[in-house]
Amino acid sequence: MSRFGIAWLAAPATLVCLGLFAVPLGLLLVESFHGAQGWSLAGYRDFLGSAYAWGVVARTLRLAALTTAICLVIGYPAAFALAWTRGWVQSVLVACVLLPLSLSVIVKAFGWTVLLRANGAVNLALMGLGITSAPLRLLFTEAGLLIGIVNIFLPFMVLPIFASVRQLDPRLPEAAATLGGGPLYCFLRVVLPLTLPGVIAGGTLVFSLAIAAYVIPTLLMGDAYQTLPVMIATSFLYLQDPMRGSVAGVVLLALSILVVVASTWLGRKGEAA
């Protein structure tokens, strides 16, 4: 088959994706300009003019940023230790990361509702370690939500960094050391830049998953804690206000695309540097 004829093999999948995902998203965009009295910018005017909506956007972004930061702080060093292991130990540890990643979000969220209760394991551990004297209220607090959401998305940070650490030539830090670089200098100038693609990939993945998270916030915080996804769902499912939902949807979509574009740009810049 000629290399031009081969292009047609992509046609079925492209048509399916156009018809089932690009056109619907386009329609959503149209719908967000379509109020009860015909075409209008009312949806956006209401949304952008509302301090409440801005609060929701800010909350969504803050939650995603905190999640990404915590996942990075835990995941970056953990990925290195994971790469230092060998043989069956590594297999078991990789399985420990893959299993939660493959498992239903609802199952994990359910586990956290149990763990975060006043008499749950987290409180018992905190008190046992002498960190707190009385049980903390964790369920339906932002701290509890963060614990749960970091738990769900941590594997998405660990695996890309793990992959980039494994590709790291072990002789490079040694070469840097023979050239007179101290451990910190060597880390900052050799190891960190070389593992940055993994960090960017993991960070993008976690951030875009976190701004779109719906199940965890509703389960651990309830509908009163409004993030963009929760707002979309309540607008459609309970308030029957598709215009508001569509506008929130377009805003969330725009944020997601922005994240991907920004990370692609960062990745290119990293490559060029």
Place this chain on the structure above:
Amino acid sequence: MIRAAGRVLAWAMLAGAVVFLLAPLVVTILVSLSPSPVFQLPNGRLTLGWYERVGRLDGLVEAVVLTMEVATVATAISLVLGTLAAIAVVRGRFAGREAIATFLVSPLMLPGLVLGIAMLQYFRAIGLREALPSLLLAHVVIVLPFVMRTLTAGLARFDFALIDAARTLGLSYPRAILGVMVPVLAPSFITGGLFGFLASVDNYPVSIFLTDVYHRTLPIQLLQYLGESPDPTVAAVSSIIIGLTVLMLIAGDRMVGLNRMAGV
């Protein structure tokens, strides 16, 4: 000194991460075995009583059957479409093939909930109100990116001289593709198919907009149980799901290897 401190930190974070990641699973299993009806850890005595009640849960069997149906059909369709598209993108020399590759994996990076409402409005606009076909179509879009991603990676590593070799050894072109490409790329098919299947089984944010009273997928049914009847039967169902997921990963490991599945 700094190096030693770094190593200690790394090992501590890994140990902490593993405990942290497994904690909700372990707790779920323990609660499911505890005789206490209010989500308490077992103290001394274990029971399988909650598992016996699983079968009596209202609507569970129907939800499981529907979920499996949707995931299986969507995965099968995605494997065919994804393979063809991946071949085109990896082997073709046409303008815009990178754009197509990005486009076909992009649903992975977009918020599921937005996808869900967009599809809801679209299906209504074109007059599709049946839950089952809506779910099937939507889940193809959910599974396809997983297949597309692993197969493009697999095909990029695939040595197309193998097909030439098979042809000179006596296989016709179509037979060479089936006889060589399919088995050599089996790990990519299995990995992409497995994760796509799991994503479909677990999907909530798209399905929630497309289900009706008679067609509830498993995640939606589970969330409803959590809302209305908070007893450890849900923990028992969750534990069964954990067990099945472990089995699937073991099968995947046997066929492909965990590291390869993790994409490293």
Place this chain on the structure above:
Amino acid sequence: MEPGDGLNPMATPEPGHLRIAGVAKRFRQTRVLDDISLEVARGEFVSLLGPSGCGKTTLLRILAGLLAADEGRVTLGGRDLAGLAPHRRNVGVVFQNYALFPHLTVAENVAFGLRARRHAKGGIAARVAELLALVQLGPLAGRAIAQLSGGQQQRVAIARALATSPDLVLLDEPLSALDRKLRETMQVELRALLRQLGMTAIFVTHDQEEALTLSDRVAVMNAGRIEQLAGPQAIYDQPASPFVLDFVGQATVLHGNVVEERPASVLVRTALGPIEAPGHMLVGAPAMVAVRPERIVLGTAPDAAWNAVALPIAAGSFLGSRSLLHGALAGPDRATIELPAGKATAAQPGTVVPIAWRVADTLLYPAPA
């Protein structure tokens, strides 16, 4: 071509087993193959030698049926191959990076062609065992391909290509991935094996040493054409063109103009003085004279049948049993002398030494524009 191998009656030369006549191929604007004609006798080993991009692999793929020629005819054993799919040609191919099936064992790889042609099970097992014994891999039959060394993979690839008793074996740079030592061992083994089986083989390589060592005949290719088709000795001693001279082996090359025409030779004025070379060219024509490094001796000319010049030495390199001396020359001229190691000590860099070679060993070409 060497006379028939007494061990195998199959190796008796039978001209025209493979006939390539006027084959041409173009990709978009580029003419990759330009009117290639070549006849190969049954049991003959012919190398296609040339730099990358000369079209040798394209020709190989056309012979295998993996690519269609735009023009020309190919027949094998009297059968026209035009339009015949690769799997109906019975042509064995050893691919550049072996293209072994990674999901199959050694034995399954060798059995692949037999199974594809639906041979009987018992027959397949016996044939596979026979071939693995032939390439000395019997004990590794059950191994996975990834567990083999490069040399072992090479043998599997050869065994796989030979298993179906093909009418023609095509080898695409089969030894290029091996290290030097192993490559030399494999060259000898491969040649012995193919000769023993009386196989007709086309061997593609960019390594001139390999081509000269292995082949009955060598076709030196450049820019889609065969520049010279001859036995290894003739290719080395009588390069048909400056390209062949340059691509095969080393040479001292001097440029100048013809200043005198004699009955069977010409005199060319060069930077080092007048050089006599056998052949005919018009007086005043730009010419290029050359001589192989080992034809040159240190010292003055013993008689008129020798050319003699004084050569300033730029550098020397010691190669164990022999030494190379490089002359200090300007422009397109260059000089390389090969001497037994002991004899080179007199010629230190910076000195000017007298050198000489036979007129009969001098090569003459019109200077390339």
